[in-house]
Amino acid sequence: MSILDGRQTAEIWREELRARSDRLRERIGRPAGLAVVRVGDDPASAVYVRNKARAADRAGIQAEVVELPAGAGRQALRETLARLAGDPHVDGLLVQLPLPAGYDPEEAQELVPPAKDVDGLHPLNQGLLALGRPRFVPATALGILELLKRHAIPVAGTRALVLGRSAIVGRPLATLLSHKGPLGDATVTLAHSRSRDLGALGRAADLIVAAIGRPAFVGPDWVRPGAVVIDVGINRVSDPSAPGGSRLVGDVDFAQVAPIAGAITPVPGGVGPMTVAALIHNTLFAAEQAAS
Numbered sequence: 001m002s003i004l005d006g007r008q009t010a011e012i013w014r015e016e017l018r019a020r021s022d023r024l025r026e027r028i029g030r031p032a033g034l035a036v037v038r039v040g041d042d043p044a045s046a047v048y049v050r051n052k053a054r055a056a057d058r059a060g061i062q063a064e065v066v067e068l069p070a071g072a073g074r075q076a077l078r079e080t081l082a083r084l085a086g087d088p089h090v091d092g093l094l095v096q097l098p099l100p101a102g103y104d105p106e107e108a109q110e111l112v113p114p115a116k117d118v119d120g121l122h123p124l125n126q127g128l129l130a131l132g133r134p135r136f137v138p139a140t141a142l143g144i145l146e147l148l149k150r151h152a153i154p155v156a157g158t159r160a161l162v163l164g165r166s167a168i169v170g171r172p173l174a175t176l177l178s179h180k181g182p183l184g185d186a187t188v189t190l191a192h193s194r195s196r197d198l199g200a201l202g203r204a205a206d207l208i209v210a211a212i213g214r215p216a217f218v219g220p221d222w223v224r225p226g227a228v229v230i231d232v233g234i235n236r237v238s239d240p241s242a243p244g245g246s247r248l249v250g251d252v253d254f255a256q257v258a259p260i261a262g263a264i265t266p267v268p269g270g271v272g273p274m275t276v277a278a279l280i281h282n283t284l285f286a287a288e289q290a291a292s
Contacts, residue, residue: 005266021280053065140173143277145176160206207229208223215249215250229257231265
């Protein structure tokens, strides 16, 4: 069994992205720009936004974080997105999810110009992905593919089980794994919490990606020996012995599954760092496209 270390892999990728960012800055005379809009005071969202801004800064990208109070209203969000969409120094633009009650996340995603949609959630970009012509790939899905590539894990011809059907992870990843190419050509099953006999689906899979949002949902009886297990879940559970009385766990029962799996990602330190690096890649790609 090998641990797929997302932190170390992302660090190598970020070094490459920093060099790419420096070359772009020399060519266009300014750093690439990323704007992140956060609405409300959700603590987890605040952490995610801070991590994205720090990663952008380390990569030589100018990051702008725009914070709106939860009660600002949909019109204020529309006006903010319109301003950032028209700013020529903003190459990448995203709205941090989830939004507070009363906001329409689909409307917000459609207000981000497709050419600046570094989250890959605009309907146009989702459509291009489905057609096999991806422009911006949602960062978590892209980060998983990059992790598999950099660890030389074969995908073509394998049976892949993707647990979770969100537009951010499950659906785009299942689509990408089914595309033609070295990181595709898999036979993909897209399952979810209402799928029947999930354990049997898991035992038939060479690759399992768990993005279902339930702590320790995937147990050892789901995994055949030697399978690759990618854990996307981030769940906080009570643990009196841990600092603060809680700890982060994934959607996979790591302690029970790791001895069976051929390779597995830890939580934290697996998919998360790769997701942030993938966002930086998307931002640089947006700036490069705008400059071409």
